[in-house]
Amino acid sequence: MSRSFCSERSGLEEVGGADLASGMAETAPQLPPAPAGPRRPAPRDAAPVEPLWRHMLGDRLRKLRHDRGETLGETAARAGVSPQYLSEMERGAKEPSSEMIAAVAGALGVTLLDLTTGVADGLRASRPAAQRSSGGRAAVALAA
Template sequence: METHLEPLWRELMGAELRAERHRQRRTLAEVASTAGVSMQHLSDVERGRKDPSSELLAAILGALGLDLPLLLLRIADGALAAAPSDRPGAPVLTLRSSPAGPVAPPWGGSGVTLLAAA
């Protein structure tokens, strides 16, 4: 039997922080300097080797001009896209953007819908 190991939070977060830094075409040195952290420590966070404190995470997010809710949405979106769809009992969650506001779930009733700003 194959065991599915869930990715660690620090790995998902680090990968998204690195992806954002790359999207901005910024160097590790630039972001580390702005955040007030060493390049080695920022590199360890991006590689998922270190868990940043909430204060350090806020400094890194500030240096990237990114807010925590958007980071969380991106991490959730990436994790859900990578999750095996054949896992029994796995929740189904769709992230959608809508200029008109929340979208009712297709199965009716109430549910959780996460909206991402474009």
């Protein structure tokens, strides 16, 4: 018996390959249909997400630094923080302490009041017109 692998394989197909394949299809377990379950409601118009304070702060810090034409390293050295930490602040990846914010504000030549007012103005401008018209009434209603 000096058959090659190909001839043995073709021999199997001739002898019982077709029967074997059809038999497997008949004995394969049938899966039950997936349960219908409750349908998810169609997505509603989601309310716009307000930006986080730390993201708006970071945008403001980056703008101030760019306006001065400074690198991260230059501003960070004057503020007493690492360039990596200042970068994380600018990207909104860190929730910096008030001391860190004050140090960076001082390094950028602005007061803490000016910096936080600029961030608050940016937050106000990012709100949809419908929310802007209510002014502080929404905050009072939430507090009640």
